Amino acid sequence: MSTIPLESRLRPGGYNPGMAQAVTLIPGDGIGPELAEATRRVLDASGVKFDWHVEEAGDAVLAREGTPLPQRVLDSILKNKVAIKGPITTPVGEGFRSVNVSLRQTLGLYANLRPVRSIPGLKTRYENVDLVIVRENTEDLYAGIEHKVGPDAAESIKIITRAASERIARFAFDYAVANGRRKVTAVHKANIMKLSDGLFLESCRTVAADYEGRIEFEDRIVDNMCMQLVQKPELYDVLVLPNLYGDIVSDLAAGLVGGLGVAPGANIGTEAAVFEAVHGSAPKYAGQNKANPTALMLSGVLLLRHIGEQAAAERVEAEIRAVIAEGRTVTYDLGGTAGTSDFADAIVSRLEQAATPA
Numbered sequence: 001m002s003t004i005p006l007e008s009r010l011r012p013g014g015y016n017p018g019m020a021q022a023v024t025l026i027p028g029d030g031i032g033p034e035l036a037e038a039t040r041r042v043l044d045a046s047g048v049k050f051d052w053h054v055e056e057a058g059d060a061v062l063a064r065e066g067t068p069l070p071q072r073v074l075d076s077i078l079k080n081k082v083a084i085k086g087p088i089t090t091p092v093g094e095g096f097r098s099v100n101v102s103l104r105q106t107l108g109l110y111a112n113l114r115p116v117r118s119i120p121g122l123k124t125r126y127e128n129v130d131l132v133i134v135r136e137n138t139e140d141l142y143a144g145i146e147h148k149v150g151p152d153a154a155e156s157i158k159i160i161t162r163a164a165s166e167r168i169a170r171f172a173f174d175y176a177v178a179n180g181r182r183k184v185t186a187v188h189k190a191n192i193m194k195l196s197d198g199l200f201l202e203s204c205r206t207v208a209a210d211y212e213g214r215i216e217f218e219d220r221i222v223d224n225m226c227m228q229l230v231q232k233p234e235l236y237d238v239l240v241l242p243n244l245y246g247d248i249v250s251d252l253a254a255g256l257v258g259g260l261g262v263a264p265g266a267n268i269g270t271e272a273a274v275f276e277a278v279h280g281s282a283p284k285y286a287g288q289n290k291a292n293p294t295a296l297m298l299s300g301v302l303l304l305r306h307i308g309e310q311a312a313a314e315r316v317e318a319e320i321r322a323v324i325a326e327g328r329t330v331t332y333d334l335g336g337t338a339g340t341s342d343f344a345d346a347i348v349s350r351l352e353q354a355a356t357p358a
């Protein structure tokens with residue numbers, strides 16, 4: 001079973017051509033359910049047959065079932081091996097642990113892949129941005145080891161291991177090879193955190209040696225990286241980062257190409273893959289048919305590639321891009337007035353027209 005993170009074929013196994021693809025669909029909360037419905041409709045119009053297994057998680061489930069992430073959700077993902085999820089709200093500073101982080105850690109979804117590409121026709125400050133962010137998804141400050149030290153101090157423990165760092169670096173290099181990319185940049189703060197970030201950097205260097213002559217390697221300190229990305233994003237290709245820097249730099253990179261509404265992602269492990277947008281549940285827009293479903297739809301495109309449905313992935317991506325380039329049916333964040341469902345309607349109708357023989 002391969003875990004090579006090909007954008008052209010991300011699947012870790014379990015797909016049967018010719019049969020309906022079973023996919024766990026987690027609608028999430030906030031804007032999640034509207035975006036999930038829009039995305040499901042577009043994927044259903046892609047020509048691929050899906051068998052959707054809808055599973056709820058998050059705050060509403062906590063009240064009913066005593067946990068925000070019931071075992072049945074994990075079982076469904078492990079059985080189907082592929083899931084797509086809307087964002088799930090995490091209480092700030094108190095309450096239950098992030099369902100998103102728990103999912104990634106429990107299922108060993110160690111690689112968070114976030115391609116960041118300019119969309120032709122979408123007016124932004126930058127053109128031709130084409131970056132891929134590979135974020136370590138299981139450790140670092142997200143290990144959740146925190147404690148109070150008396151009433152007026154608190155400590156969070158940052159975990160970095162050689163095994164997880166080498167694994168994510170290998171994922172980034174394998175992705176680069178498989179997708180014709182030229183360079184991997186490791187991002188860190190090893191000048192200050194000499195032991196933890198130092199180990200991350202050392203692990204990336206060790207792995208880079210195996211790809212010498214095929215993929216270029218360099219490293220950048222995270223603060224400098226942020227400045228470089230806003231000044232000259234075209235110099236960068238694949239970035240590999242520990243968990244927290246990966247989270248922050250992903251949002252920064254999303255801003256280069258039109259914002260969180262257009263930034264897709266995939267969480268990949270050896271046993272399963274969960275596709276989700278970079279953005280969160282944007283509670284202030286919940287239930288208003290207002291949020292942009294592009295990011296989740298493009299996560300659906302990554303899902304199609306992952307299950308080997310290359311042609312369908314290209315069709316869906318092309319129609320999403322066409323509707324955005326046309327500019328008539330886009331959501332508020334892209335300068336339009338269309339609702340979430342109008343945007344989905346426009347894409348579904350283009351996919352259906354393309355599928356109808358002339």
Ligand code: NAD
Pocket residue numbers: 031086087088089090091100260261276277278279280281282283284290291292293295333
């Ligand atoms: P957010 O990404 O939800 O929203 C920030 C802002 O970005 C929104 O107010 C909105 O202006 C814009 N935005 C986000 N998605 C958009 C979309 N699809 N269309 C148009 N505009 C969009 O970030 P936040 O407000 O920091 O987080 C809200 C909640 O989401 C928190 O509880 C957080 O923990 C959670 N969260 C979940 C995930 C996940 O499920 N993987 C990821 C990030 C944040």
